[in-house]
Amino acid sequence: MFLRNARETTIFQSAVSLLCLLIYTSTRNQSLASTSTSTTSTTSQSSSSSDEKSLPEVDPDKCLVWGSGLKSDIVLPARYFMIQLVDKSGVNITKSVGEQPFEIGIKTINAARIRVWIRTTDRNDGSYVVQYKLYHSVDTMKIEITFNGVDIGQSPYTLKGSVYHEKCYCPNPSIDQWMESMSCDRYVYTQIEHDLKPFPTIDMRVVEKEVVQRFNIRGAHSLCHYVVKDNKVYRKTYGEHVGFKMFMDAVLLSLTRKVHLPDFEFFVNLGDWPLVKHQRPDPQPVFSWCGSDETYDVVMPTYDVTESTLETLGRCDSSNQSMEMPTYDAPEEKLKNSCRVSLDLVSVQGAKAPKWNEKSSLAFWRGRDSRQERLDLVRMSMKYPDIIDARLTNMFFFKKENDLGELVKHISFFDFFKYKYQLNIDGTVAAYRFPYLLGGDSLVLKQDSPYYEYFYNLLKPYEHYIPFKHDLSDLLEVIQWAKDNDDQVQKISENARQFVRDNLMAENVFCYHVVLFKNYAKRLTGPVKVQEDMELVEQPTDSDSKCDCRRRGKAPNEEL
Structure with a gap:
């Protein structure tokens, strides 16, 4: 037979290959039907040898899955859990097997669909982080994780009871119970101990007078006096450039949706430089995002880390990973529209x-x-x-x-x-x-x-x-x-x-704030009072999402 060109040659070769494959498959199936178990074992080993030349052979049953995103009582802006791939011999795999090797399904126990955004991050070392953001609360939820169609670890994982989303106002009435559920005791808080040591007792009326008199210099410093009373947030600003209050507002509102905070009041430095110099007599506590060897400022997680935690899988475009941030004297509208925060620590x-x-x-x-x-x-x-x-x-x-x-x-x-x-x-x-x-x-x-x-x-x-x-x-x-x-x-x-x-990670950011506020509140000597000229910081509306809070009341006589 004469083939006129390369294209016909290719077609002919493909047809011959297909015919040979069909003959081989038919013969092999007949052979396997009559062969012993040892032949089947040999075939399996041959297949395994082929896999080892490409990607590690994952054993779905041996893979490890863990993290707070598998617990219903932990509420984060974006919940997450980790996956560690493990091979057939029980050894952790230490290289990537692909960016999106899993199928992740999140549904109600009745298999109803949930409004959720899921992102898998390949850490390039055989481990993965799966983040998911709920847009409404659900009752009992199931997470299915499969690799090549096979459940991994103990999948499916069931989150029993109410699973609340980030914008749902449903605080745990017990701060100690909340801290236990978040496993806050696994972190070290020596910085909090160091920062609060100079202030064994705190009279906020003295603090207010001294701090406002010393630092309320227009154009030089910017401050915000916050009061948390009955789990509501109030504030009064001092200074010209106070746009950074939005970052403190956000974390306080997020925390009060999750846990009933003690009544307390404090001053936040909205500027860059820590304020309370060592050489000044009679220092007063001021909270700042940055500390120094020469100041007494009480240090919190920075607005940067805090906002990236709150906005994970949030309003910003995922293609933006600039580290530039408007300066603190920028107009507040520019700060609100800044989308530098799509970068997070996951x-x-x-x-x-x-x-x-x-x-x-x-x-x-x-x-x-x-x-x-x-x-x-x-x-x-x-x-x-x-x-x-x-x-x-x-x-x-x-x-x-x-x-x-x-x-x-x-x-x-x-x-x-x-x-x-x-x-x-x-x-x-x-x-x-x-x-x-x-x-x-x-x-x-x-x-x-x-x-x-x-x-x-x-x-x-x-x-x-x-x-x-x-x-x-x-x-x-x-x-x-x-x-x-x-x-x-x-x-x-x-x-x-x-x-x-x-x-x-996110739990640490929230735990650090709560442990700090709890220990600080113990030192206040007078009643916490909302002043007439303070503004209530409203919780965001979330009318299009289900939030059926089933927690009621405060913890009886819980010690701060």
């Missing part, structure tokens, strides 16, 4: 970065000109471009400097992790990107600094990050040391990621 763990040995060996940094050392770093980068890649993305503070090169465009924060070494340099205060850098898979080199966030005291240099001097004088030497000790610094990077998983 999604950053799934950055699709090159493998460790394929990353660029440059030390990397991007940011604005909010500190002199940042300018020094850019100049150092221009002098040593084969060692450091540091550029400015915006100039607000040092606009007259003209030797810093052109401004560069923002890049996705996920793209930072194409580089093996991440530089963390202070801005006006501590750089709030630090926890996100720790959560990635690069090594963090951190500038020595007098400023700190609420979790810094738990970190250890050379275990979670590599320090360098405040004036950058040893930075080149530190980078070279990292290059010379590649295995060690890769382990440090892994330790940092694990630290984030253990200490900076």
